[in-house]
Amino acid sequence: MPAPIPGAAGARRPARWLVLGVLVTAGLAACADAFGVEDVLGVWNTQSINDYPVPGNVVYRGIAYDTQYVRWAFYDGGQCTLTQLVNGYTDTYDDCTYTVAPDQATIAIVLHEEPWSGSVADDTVTLTDPQDVRWVLRAQ
Numbered sequence: 001m002p003a004p005i006p007g008a009a010g011a012r013r014p015a016r017w018l019v020l021g022v023l024v025t026a027g028l029a030a031c032a033d034a035f036g037v038e039d040v041l042g043v044w045n046t047q048s049i050n051d052y053p054v055p056g057n058v059v060y061r062g063i064a065y066d067t068q069y070v071r072w073a074f075y076d077g078g079q080c081t082l083t084q085l086v087n088g089y090t091d092t093y094d095d096c097t098y099t100v101a102p103d104q105a106t107i108a109i110v111l112h113e114e115p116w117s118g119s120v121a122d123d124t125v126t127l128t129d130p131q132d133v134r135w136v137l138r139a140q
Contacts, residue, residue, distance in 0.1 A: 035105040041076060044072045044140060047136045052067075055068045065086050069083075079097060082111060093111060097109070107127075114129075116128065118135075124138055
């Protein structure tokens, strides 16, 4: 039987570690990109309502509103609030809950017993309210 080549087994070991390192790094990167509840926690500013920019005049159900801001806050535990400055008045709505579907990167909101649905992509949430109006939010 021929003698083993010096260093051949040792050369394979670093190659195995390199492959293992690449696989572990790829796995960690995939985990880091996974969507979860923590991706929606915090304050989100409404950028537009039915393509009308916020701040600005927003036409909603045929009525124009001077909309300075509409902010959503999503808290750990499924609670949320909506605070807005519209036509010179500030209102906060606390009757708000939400759930996320991590496998689909979606969010479901119930605000004043009315269902909203949306999708999350990076720092943007796109919502549809009960009147089929599209809201675009951006993470603060």
